[in-house]
Amino acid sequence: MGKTFFKGFLMGVCDTIPGISGGTIAFITGIYHRLVESVKNFSSRNFYNFVKYKFQGKKSKVKSSYKKLDFLFLITVLFGVLLGILISSRIVKGLLENQYIFVLSLFTGLIFASCFVIFREIKNHKLKNSVFLLVGIFLGVLVTLASPVSVTSPSHYYLFLGGFLGASAMFLPGISGAFIIFVMGIYEFILDALNDISGNIYPLAIFSLGILMGIIVISRVVSYLFRKDKCKTLYLLLGLVVGSLFLPVGEIFGNVSSDEVLVFPILTLLFLTGIFIILILQLFEKKSKEKLIEVSE
Numbered sequence: 001m002g003k004t005f006f007k008g009f010l011m012g013v014c015d016t017i018p019g020i021s022g023g024t025i026a027f028i029t030g031i032y033h034r035l036v037e038s039v040k041n042f043s044s045r046n047f048y049n050f051v052k053y054k055f056q057g058k059k060s061k062v063k064s065s066y067k068k069l070d071f072l073f074l075i076t077v078l079f080g081v082l083l084g085i086l087i088s089s090r091i092v093k094g095l096l097e098n099q100y101i102f103v104l105s106l107f108t109g110l111i112f113a114s115c116f117v118i119f120r121e122i123k124n125h126k127l128k129n130s131v132f133l134l135v136g137i138f139l140g141v142l143v144t145l146a147s148p149v150s151v152t153s154p155s156h157y158y159l160f161l162g163g164f165l166g167a168s169a170m171f172l173p174g175i176s177g178a179f180i181i182f183v184m185g186i187y188e189f190i191l192d193a194l195n196d197i198s199g200n201i202y203p204l205a206i207f208s209l210g211i212l213m214g215i216i217v218i219s220r221v222v223s224y225l226f227r228k229d230k231c232k233t234l235y236l237l238l239g240l241v242v243g244s245l246f247l248p249v250g251e252i253f254g255n256v257s258s259d260e261v262l263v264f265p266i267l268t269l270l271f272l273t274g275i276f277i278i279l280i281l282q283l284f285e286k287k288s289k290e291k292l293i294e295v296s297e
Helices: 002-015 022-028 032-041 044-056 059-069 071-098 100-121 127-146 156-171 177-183 187-194 201-244 246-254 263-296
Strands: none
Touching (some): 002 022, 022 032, 071 100, 071 187, 100 177, 100 201, 127 201, 127 246, 177 187, 177 201, 177 246, 187 201, 201 246
């Protein structure tokens, strides 16, 4: 289970960085499909059957139910993710406090490159499908305009919603959960809370409850939409990401004065670095897919 824990740890680290999806890391490291199936199978009904068979002493059924739940695997990944988030959140928080626009520039490169990751997943580029791109862009811009840059004291309902929407990104190609809560304006609040857990137990509990519900509900909704019409769904998601880029780009230009000429080359370099990181991740993901195909054949 040591390797599984480390893979979960890498997912946790990436889940704190807007633009990098923990789900992508799960795929690259070869645990994505098992993770999705484990989450789907971990229902109240299956858990009830496991407990029932345990009390009835039906060892064969207990074994099959336990295998279906894949409980040890889920717990190992979960603890790895939590440790990764706790460690990396401290680093990201320090960078945001001291190098705000530079970190935003890197994040923008990551998010921008993620758009191409989503686009690559779309197989049918008909005009009627691409209309959903425009709808997504409109909604994305609308969200960034409606959302404050930073919410210092979010309500419990807003925290729950942030966790709910952020968790869904685990099951979407190229979508980052950290990016979603970044757009919502609670990214820095969550980072601060993670660095002072004892003083923020209740807000983090509400946020975690939202994550749990997001995993249970939205993963199934997204799965249904993908089965119904994957191309339209991806176009809409792509539009949301493109439209949401308005927020970090606006923040960068709003915090850089025209006389700071030397800053722009550094910002450009960081932006390109973000794109390069996504390209490297995609290269590893492609190799992972090729290995899966070879094994299946």
